[in-house]
Amino acid sequence: MNKSEILDLILLKQEGSYWDFKREWYFQDKKADLLHDIICMANNLSNRDAYIIVGVDEENDYSFSSVKSDPNRKNTQQLVDFIREKHFAGGIRPIVSVESLDFGEIEIDVIVIHNSDATPFYLTENFQSVMPNNIYTRVMDSNTPKNKSADLPHIETLWKKRFGLLSSPLERMMIYLKNPDLWKNSPNDYPTKKQYYRFFPEFTIETVHNESKNGYQYYLFNQTDIHPRWYDINLYYHQTMLASLEGLSLDGGRYFTPSPKTDGISLTQYHHWDISFKYYIKDSIEYIVHKFYYNSDGDDETIAHDRFMKCILVFETNTEKEEFKHFVANNWGNKPKYNKNIWMPYFRKIEGYNIEVLKEEFFNSQILQKMLVEFRNIK
Known part of the structure; x- marks a missing residue:
């Protein structure tokens, strides 16, 4: 990830298959949304790192909304601890990090969900509204709903990725x-x-x-x-x-x-x-x-x-x-x-x-x- 790549995504003024925008950090009562978004991004079908870009207001022409004073802001260690506490199948969890970018007086955060061959990531025990054994993914700019599983062809793609069947010899x-x-x-x-x-x-x-x-x-x-x-x-x-x-x-x-x-x-x-x-x-x-x-x-x-x-x-x-x-x-x-x-x-x-x-x-x-x-x- 680099600053110019993130800026290019912001200038597109639309979300996509591996990036999403949030005006502010997730509230304490929105932890299920945070986990669900991370799982969907970890299971993205683009086979690459994914980004949740925090500090961009898509309802206001994708303008910046600085996270400098956001009380719910998290760093990498806090996010890793949050993921570690959850019951993922096989004990294999998405790898995440938080990168901060400065644009003058404005500061935004990027949650980077690193690409992995360990897909699909899914829970074995529910966390609030995030269901166990449901396989979530992201298609275009939409996440799989929490109460559903992804379509079978998409699930098959994620398992093929784990076994290397999508890769060159x-x-x-x-x-x-x-x-x-x-x-x-x-x-x-x-x-x-x-x-x-x-x-x-x-x-x-x-x-x-x-x-x-x-x-x-x-x-x-x-x-x-x-x-x-x-x-x-x-x-x-x-x-x-x-x-x-x-x-x-x-x-x-x-x-x-x-x-x-x-x-x-x-x-x-x-x-x-x-x-x-x-x-x-x-x-x-x-x-x-x-x-x-x-x-x-x-x-x-x-x-x-x-x-x-x-x-x-x-x-x-x-x-x-x-x-x-x-x-x-x-x-x-x-x-x-x-x-x-x-x-x-x-x-x-x-x-x-x-x-x-x-x-x-x-x-x-x-x-x-x-x-x-x-x-x-x-x-």
């Missing part, structure tokens, strides 16, 4: 990989290890040892056994390859993961990297497969995993990564304050490699981990 694969317990090993999978998704066996993932790949990265030296084995991780829908990732076996086979991606930061006017780092971005295919292969069912695997992750940056989004790079570029001159208590593993000499370069990359990775914590604390 790669998007469905990423949904299914988030449930590793539902994957089975194919018989006769040696030397290629192949697994399939139990409910849709046309989705498969295989690992193939790639003997042509050989190389060392700084994070390998944090393992007891520093020698890697490199693999290809191939994701298929029927016979069509959806993606191919580089994988590696760490610490003598105790831990397996897709290799992280690489980015860097330039501290000068030139475009070369002065600092490089390895990273994952949450909800990327690399990170989802990384989580898929980590079972955490043995001490050796857990130790190898933890040592690996101490060297890798994990970002919420690509935007956060780019903002962090800017932060590092502006604060790298303060590097000495992050140098304390950094433990360095033993770096044995490897023919053909400049060990001092690998040491520096490892050292920088530990500084960047500390800087990322500080970056998030001051955002």
